[in-house]
Amino acid sequence: MIRLYPEQLSVQLQQGLRGCYLFCGNDPLLLQESQDTIRHTAQRQGFTEYFSIILDGHTEWENIFTLCQARSLFACRQILLLIFPDSGLTTLMSQQLIRLTALLHPDILLLLRANKLTKAQQNSAWYKALSQNAVFVSCQTPDQTQLPRWINNRAQNMKLDIDAAAIPLLCHCYEGNLLALSQMLQKLSLLYPNGRLTLLHVEQMVNDVAHFTPYHWLDALLTGVSGRTWHILQKLQQEEEPPVILLRVLQPDLLLLLTLKRNMEQVPLCNLFEQHKVWQNRRNIMTEALQRLSLSQIQQAVHLLAQIEIELKHDYGQSIWSRLETLSMLLCGAALPESFLDVH
Structure with missing residues (x-):
């Protein structure tokens, strides 16, 4: 299974859409942006129907299986998002996922979303069955050591040139709160359309809205x-x-x-x-x-x-x-x- 960060998705998608994408993490911004990136790419390739299902003890698995089997000359290509429970998969869910993997075909794009996966789950039969044609996207909120890289990548994608001295300040004020950090970078890009952000520019704008546990x-x-x-x-x-x-x-x-x-x-x-x-x-x-x-x-x-x-x-x-x-x-x-x- 290919493993990458959300900002690497666009490059991977240029190489071709895979059959399954597994989003794993707890960051709302990264999860949503990753899903949107894949959905927009898939829509351009004819995946016009979208189904989102939260897995729990009442999930109608037979309906999911029927959805995957409903192939005809005029059927639309479909995106199927399965959201794992916060407590993790039950034994029954794992068994049903194994059955689901056997029903997948090129007109079904499977998206899976989980807060985290244990080592046992990554060694499970359903995970191994999907691995050949799947991408694992790490959507965990970047920690203190990873956040400067995220800011640099984000700034480059937004055509922003940020002083190196301003990046630690952004990390200090927005650690654990990517949504607020993304909004601040967007605000700075509007205020300084030439894309050049000095430490003084950032100091005048930032608020300490870091979120910690x-x-x-x-x-x-x-x-x-x-x-x-x-x-x-x-x-x-x-x-x-x-x-x-x-x-x-x-x-x-x-x-x-x-x-x-x-x-x-x-x-x-x-x-x-x-x-x-x-x-x-x-x-x-x-x-x-x-x-x-x-x-x-x-x-x-x-x-x-x-x-x-x-x-x-x-x-x-x-x-x-x-x-x-x-x-x-x-x-x-x-x-x-x-x-x-x-x-x-």
């Missing part, structure tokens, strides 16, 4: 970038994210760090990662944190986390944002007063 905060903590950590924490507080969720997100990784740190001198880190089932895409960031933080710092953070949880048990309604700020400072390497460093 507690997992962004966790990754910032592990990398130790204090400014980014502080920014994310402030945004989460402004958006009224329940602070207890941040504690629940941090706790397992912090306890894992403590275990790894205690054992990494006796056991190779790669073996510890395997033993504790640390996913491959998390190993670099965990290694970075282990190299940066001392055993004492990790112990202090665990102690402070336990203190915060005890305080919440006594008074669940109290604000713990200031304590989360202190915890963030500690994990980013800041020196704290003695009152915070008394580990029992």
Whole structure:
């Protein structure tokens, strides 16, 4: 199966329309734009009918199969979009998809949309059956490292020439919010029709509408970038994210760090990662944190986390944002007063 990003779709489509496109990710803008790009191309090739079905326990699969079998000399070419449930496919759905793959033909363009696919699903019979003539389009919101590439590609497609210094500012203000970022680039292109955007132009226009989850905060903590950590924490507080969720997100990784740190001198880190089932895409960031933080710092953070949880048990309604700020400072390497460093 071909794998690509949404901005690469146009080039692929010039090489020919495939029989199936699988959109996988959570970004509304990327999902919608990818679908629209393929639909417009397909319509020019005679795919004039469009059916969209959300899969659930009540899906009438026989109707879908009948749709695929209804071929005649005068039948229209059809686009069929199947939207997977957020919870993933059931065993029955997977079985029905296998049956569906056997019914596909050149007059049916199959589009599949899923928030994510597990490794098991990518090894499933239906996935393998589609792989020979399918394209996997990653529609995951670009993270901090990928966003500059996305902005550069977007700007080039819009014939915009953005100062290199302005791109980090756009990343800072719009991370996690591609729709708002796309709208801002469109606004800038209208205000500056010559396409030349300086840092000053961008500074005058941008708004801080970045959208973060507690997992962004966790990754910032592990990398130790204090400014980014502080920014994310402030945004989460402004958006009224329940602070207890941040504690629940941090706790397992912090306890894992403590275990790894205690054992990494006796056991190779790669073996510890395997033993504790640390996913491959998390190993670099965990290694970075282990190299940066001392055993004492990790112990202090665990102690402070336990203190915060005890305080919440006594008074669940109290604000713990200031304590989360202190915890963030500690994990980013800041020196704290003695009152915070008394580990029992």
